[in-house]
Amino acid sequence: MRTATTTHVSQERATTHHIKYMYTCYSPTAKMCNRPPITMLRRFFSGRVCQGIAAFFSIDKMNEELIRRTPSNNQQQETSDNDQESQQHTLYFKPVVLFGCFLCVVINIYVAYYAGIVVRILVLRNGQVLSVPQTKLNGSTQAANPSVGKMMNLSVKQLPPPTVIPGKEVPHTTYTFQHFPVEGSRNSYDLHLPRLHEEYEHDDVVAMTNEDDSSDDSSDDSSNDKEGNDDLMEGLHLPVGQHLLVDIKNVDPIFLNSEERLAEAMIQLVDESKLTLLSYHCHGLIPVGVSCAGVLLESHVAFHTWPTEGVISMDLFTCGSGKLIPTLPSIQQLFGVKAANEDADDPMMMWSHKLRGFRKGFVPEYNFELNPLDADLGSEILGSHDYDIKKPLVSAAETDFQMEDVYEVLDPVNRRLSDYYKSLEDDGSYESLHPEFFAPDHILLLDGIIQSTRYGDAPYHESIVHPAMITHPNPKRVAVIGGGEGATVREILKHSTLEKVVMIEIDEGVVNLSTKYLPEWQDCSSIAHHDGCAEWCFDDERADLRVEDALAYFNDNFGSSSISKASAEPDLQDKFDVLIMDCLDPNDDHPFAKVLYTDDGYVTSLYDALTDDGILVVQIGEAVNNRSPSDENGSFENRSTMIKMLDAIGFER
Numbered sequence: 326m327r328t329a330t331t332t333h334v335s336q337e338r339a340t341t342h343h344i345k346y347m348y349t350c351y352s353p354t355a356k357m358c359n360r361p362p363i364t365m366l367r368r369f370f371s372g373r374v375c376q377g378i379a380a381f382f383s384i385d386k387m388n389e390e391l392i393r394r395t396p397s398n399n400q401q402q403e404t405s406d407n408d409q410e411s412q413q414h415t416l417y418f419k420p421v422v423l424f425g426c427f428l429c430v431v432i433n434i435y436v437a438y439y440a441g442i443v444v445r446i447l448v449l450r451n452g453q454v455l456s457v458p459q460t461k462l463n464g465s466t467q468a469a470n471p472s473v474g475k476m477m478n479l480s481v482k483q484l485p486p487p488t489v490i491p492g493k494e495v496p497h498t499t500y501t502f503q504h505f506p507v508e509g510s511r512n513s514y515d516l517h518l519p520r521l522h523e524e525y526e527h528d529d530v531v532a533m534t535n536e537d538d539s540s541d542d543s544s545d546d547s548s549n550d551k552e553g554n555d556d557l558m559e560g561l562h563l564p565v566g567q568h569l570l571v572d573i574k575n576v577d578p579i580f581l582n583s584e585e586r587l588a589e590a591m592i593q594l595v596d597e598s599k600l601t602l603l604s605y606h607c608h609g610l611i612p613v614g615v616s617c618a619g620v621l622l623e624s625h626v627a628f629h630t631w632p633t634e635g636v637i638s639m640d641l642f643t644c645g646s647g648k649l650i651p652t653l654p655s656i657q658q659l660f661g662v663k664a665a666n667e668d669a670d671d672p673m674m675m676w677s678h679k680l681r682g683f684r685k686g687f688v689p690e691y692n693f694e695l696n697p698l699d700a701d702l703g704s705e706i707l708g709s710h711d712y713d714i715k716k717p718l719v720s721a722a723e724t725d726f727q728m729e730d731v732y733e734v735l736d737p738v739n740r741r742l743s744d745y746y747k748s749l750e751d752d753g754s755y756e757s758l759h760p761e762f763f764a765p766d767h768i769l770l771l772d773g774i775i776q777s778t779r780y781g782d783a784p785y786h787e788s789i790v791h792p793a794m795i796t797h798p799n800p801k802r803v804a805v806i807g808g809g810e811g812a813t814v815r816e817i818l819k820h821s822t823l824e825k826v827v828m829i830e831i832d833e834g835v836v837n838l839s840t841k842y843l844p845e846w847q848d849c850s851s852i853a854h855h856d857g858c859a860e861w862c863f864d865d866e867r868a869d870l871r872v873e874d875a876l877a878y879f880n881d882n883f884g885s886s887s888i889s890k891a892s893a894e895p896d897l898q899d900k901f902d903v904l905i906m907d908c909l910d911p912n913d914d915h916p917f918a919k920v921l922y923t924d925d926g927y928v929t930s931l932y933d934a935l936t937d938d939g940i941l942v943v944q945i946g947e948a949v950n951n952r953s954p955s956d957e958n959g960s961f962e963n964r965s966t967m968i969k970m971l972d973a974i975g976f977e978r
Contacts, residue, residue, distance in 0.1 A: 697773025807908030809835030
């Protein structure tokens with residue numbers, strides 16, 4: 326037993342090392358001195374934290390109390406062993422009790438955490454508990470995740486099976502799958518296309534083939550259907566495709582967490598898109614969210630949801646020649662479900678479209694310059710995922726001459742979405758008083774090439790019209806080649822000296838499309854300086870719209886064979902004071918554009934169609950920069966050829 330001689334340690338040492346001093350001097354054995362009870366707390370805390378805890382336990386006061394009550398040597402010898410054990414129990418009682426309380430708190434936290442997880446899962450499943458790991462539905466399989474099924478019995482919902490468009494032939498496919506145990510999935514579903522004949526004997530297939538070869542008669546409809554299917558299958562085997570990426574926010578959280586409603590929307594989208602869904606697989610995630618992937622005959626469709634954020638992300642990839650842009654309204658309607666509460670925002674969709682794969686070298690006679698999706702339409706409009714608003718007003722509308730597209734876009738770089746929404750209100754704000762400054766842009770594209778935009782309307786059409794009209798001393802008769810959107814005629818009608826403007830446009834579809842989707846281009850309501858004006862530009866009595874070929878018009882009326890034609894229609898012989906070519910760029914890889922700028926007979930007829938002081942205005946494409954090659958060696962060879970021809974004919978610049 327240690328004596329009390331160590332009590333002569335200085336007060337400074339006792340203060341600095343009071344924790345060690347207490348247990349060193351008054352432990353009944355050396356073994357207990359080497360393993361004091363505070364060591365148990367030091368395993369959880371270290372350094373100054375341990376000292377802070379010890380101070381919280383008031384060990385300084387315990388130390389002083391024990392020193393004050395230290396017995397003398399004689400008294401210590403008279404003390405019995407039972408008294409010493411009682412003193413030791415008193416010394417150790419408080420730290421042990423506190424450690425036990427701390428351990429109980431830790432255990433309770435872990436128990437409550439895991440109990441909460443189990444209860445939340447049961448609540449999410451609406452209290453429906455079933456022990457069905459796998460069910461059959463109309464020949465399709467719905468399998469619950471085996472790992473989750475082992476942890477607890479969850480409900481297995483009845484999801485709809487894939488369907489096939491009536492009359493569409495689907496080739497026989499082999500279905501393989503592999504399930505992996507995933508703890509974060511609350512349930513899983515696998516559904517595949519029902520088959521009337523799951524297996525075919527080889528001999529039966531040979532017999533059917535021989536029977537088809539021996540038959541001589543077939544209907545025209547059957548032949549056409551077969552030819553269409555052959556074209557589709559041929560497209561499926563080419564290494565090319567289209568990829569549509571869609572993000573929608575402000576969607577109903579209940580819809581985003583329902584596997585049944587999401588599966589129904591996916592099947593309906595596939596049917597409306599004329600695609601074929603072979604199988605699909607959905608996983609309901611813990612605590613919320615759904616991930617689904619559908620295997621298409623053409624490729625795949627997949628999406629993931631974040632119900633608490635109201636967001637769904639989707640991608641649709643297809644091979645073949647089917648167009649994906651027309652499916653956007655269906656996607657917006659089926660998956661952009663608005664929340665039920667009254668103050669919920671309308672769903673907002675962002676999307677982009679990209680061409681995938683390798684066309685050159687695999688697609689016969691493929692020319693990327695003739696594919697609208699490889700032109701401005703693909704790079705400037707469809708390929709961008711940053712527009713706050715991107716809506717196809719007209720998508721891939723084909724006429725007898727070209728493909729037409731009109732898009733409504735709002736680029737956050739130029740305009741803010743909040744300002745546009747404010748312009749729609751009637752609150753007297755600057756935005757609401759001048760909505761034309763904050764509206765989304767409208768873009769007209771012909772064969773994928775940008776022709777005109779809402780915010781480029783005034784800079785382009787005013788500059789192509791007014792300099793020539795002001796330069797001419799008295800412009801009375803004006804001709805426009807192209808200009809189907811009507812904005813060039815609108816600017817010409819603003820001049821009071823004008824008596825007649827003739828617009829020659831080969832494609833009436835452009836005029837009709839602009840009338841419906843680009844009304845600002847043909848709005849002449851601000852022109853009121855004569856009696857024959859009208860709100861619609863082409864209704865003005867001075868406007869003469871002719872839907873015909875401009876080359877034929879000028880060659881027939883002002884070319885070498887125009888004399889006999891003029892005798893029948895003398896008014897056509899009247900020459901023009903100003904002639905404006907508002908048509909294709911000279912660098913467009915289009916046969917018609919090449920003729921417009923390089924045909925010698927046509928260019929000569931333009932010279933003959935002008936009066937002696939007449940002015941010719943030609944839109945000749947983009948301006949060059951310091952890195953551009955010469956027109957003769959670059960992409961503007963047509964422009965160079967026309968300028969040389971104009972100089973040779975007699976035009977002055």
